[in-house]
Amino acid sequence: MDRRDFLRAVGLAAGVSGAGALLAACNANERSGGGALTVSPGGTLRILYDGTSQRLDPARSQSLAITFSGLIHRRLTAWKTSADGPTTVVPDLATDTGRASADGKTWTFTLKDGLKMSDGTPITSAEIKYGIERSFDPAFAGGLGYHKTLLEGGTSYSGPFKSGDLASIETPDAKTIVFHLARPYGDWPWIVSMPAFAPVPKGKGTDATYDSSPVASGPYQVASYTKGVEIRLTRNPNWDPKTDVARTGLPDEVVMQLGQDTGVMSQRLLASGGDDAHAFGAAFVNPAQLAQIRTNPAAKDQLVTSKSGALAYLALNTRRGPLANPKVRQAFQYAVDKTAYQIATAGTADLAGPVATTLITEGIVGREVFDLYPAPPTGDVAKAKQLLAEAGYPDGIQNLDFPVSTANNYADKAQAIQAALRRAGIETKLRPLDDDAWQAVATGNDDNAYDLTLTSWQPDFPSANANIQPLFGTSEIGNNGYNISRYSVPEVDALIAQAQGTVDPAAAGKLWAQADRRILQDSPIVPLIYTRNSFLHGSKVGDFAIGEFPAYPNYLQMGLAK
Missing domain, CATH: 3.10.105.10 (Dipeptide-binding Protein; Domain 3)
Structure with a gap:
């Protein structure tokens, strides 16, 4: 896990900022003229990011459930955020948030029907088990690893390529996956929302190239990835919105523009010219810029601030x-x-x-x-x-x-x-x-x-x-x-x-x-x-809100106005 005051959720820029007097998350999409921005399917959502790369391999990702990798990968559970209440855990690939044994050491999940990955692979318990096992391999380290010490036998396991099967993950049939924990753990439904619980087709992800071209289970698949330049996501034809309560999948494409200057980023978003009207900044707005923005009434509709944070x-x-x-x-x-x-x-x-x-x-x-x-x-x-x-x-x-x-x-x-x-x-x-x-x-x-x-x-x-x-x-x-x-x-x-x-x-x-x-x-x-976090978005980006937790916008819910 990241242990500083920011999470490597989507490579968010280090920093702490906020402008509570400017705009609270609960009315993030209220327009100056009154009413909310109406979004519709279609268009290209752009994300401006100051980093030069992203971890797209779920085994290596520290991404929060509501940020960039959540557009590509589904997990057993997901997060439902709210501006006026705590974030809750909801089913994603599973039919519920898990069923615990009386002692809290065994958790059972049943998968939804008809799930497929972008390459046509059916999503079964075997793909999820393989994805989790793969995250133990030292060659694919770096992701959130709570499960590695919680699963029975996890501390001595080195992944499927070196250690074979991890016995504490059972797959009695294609739709059932059972986890045996080393100790009782009531927060297991949150753990299975983490990146490593995304399905990976058997035999895939055997080398480092999977970090730039993973097989998708979410609404988008990676069309191209040019390090330092951009990551372009297009629709995953096998994603079924009827099975997904966490993602709206409204834009046709999502493009993350890499290596952006944070100061220039804010200026572009406030101007909202051309494609920038359909963009938002993944970096926190710095305090010096906030002091200027708070004096600009026209910027109110484009600035969203968390109630609190780290x-x-x-x-x-x-x-x-x-x-x-x-x-x-x-x-x-x-x-x-x-x-x-x-x-x-x-x-x-x-x-x-x-x-x-x-x-x-x-x-x-x-x-x-x-x-x-x-x-x-x-x-x-x-x-x-x-x-x-x-x-x-x-x-x-x-x-x-x-x-x-x-x-x-x-x-x-x-x-x-x-x-x-x-x-x-x-x-x-x-x-x-x-x-x-x-x-x-x-x-x-x-x-x-x-x-x-x-x-x-x-x-x-x-x-x-x-x-x-x-x-x-x-x-x-x-x-x-x-x-x-x-x-x-x-x-x-x-x-x-x-x-x-x-x-x-x-x-x-x-x-x-x-x-x-x-x-x-x-x-x-x-x-x-x-600490408070503030983010800017272009004038045509809607459903851009920060819940009570975490102090970041929910990427999975955004849409664009025509």
């Missing part, structure tokens, strides 16, 4: 020096100035995103709103000093090591944090690192590599599981795991295991909310803000 947070190394003391870490909750962080992020508070007080992000089922450390957004310096004195540091703390990535403007954001902490007598030494070096320090095995650091996190799927376990499970410390606060509490690990093994979503949600509170009592991180 959790930006300050991680405190619970295994190092003074920060091993929970009371010291609690002092940080009051010492930070979240308003200053918002300004450092995007210039103004409303552009940056709302202040955060919980670990579970907005738009996730089961999230509860609470604040264990109530204070003004600018902080409570007196309270921070009081807690430091009670912890045995009446004169403050000196020389805390504060490595920070130079990517995504983190250096400027870290300076805002540093200045706020200084007010409470907490002195830090900023240590700028390029992103690869920062990743090595933050996710490496040395518990003494740093005192605190700054990052963000957005889940890979719409469950509190993906908020909590990767950041606070003991298993995620070191070895490139993202528990960078080095937080390890047996009670929390047990609560995580209990929640993961609970099949009923409502019951699981209560356990995750309990875990949220329990973890924050120990203050391993300071939640800062829920």
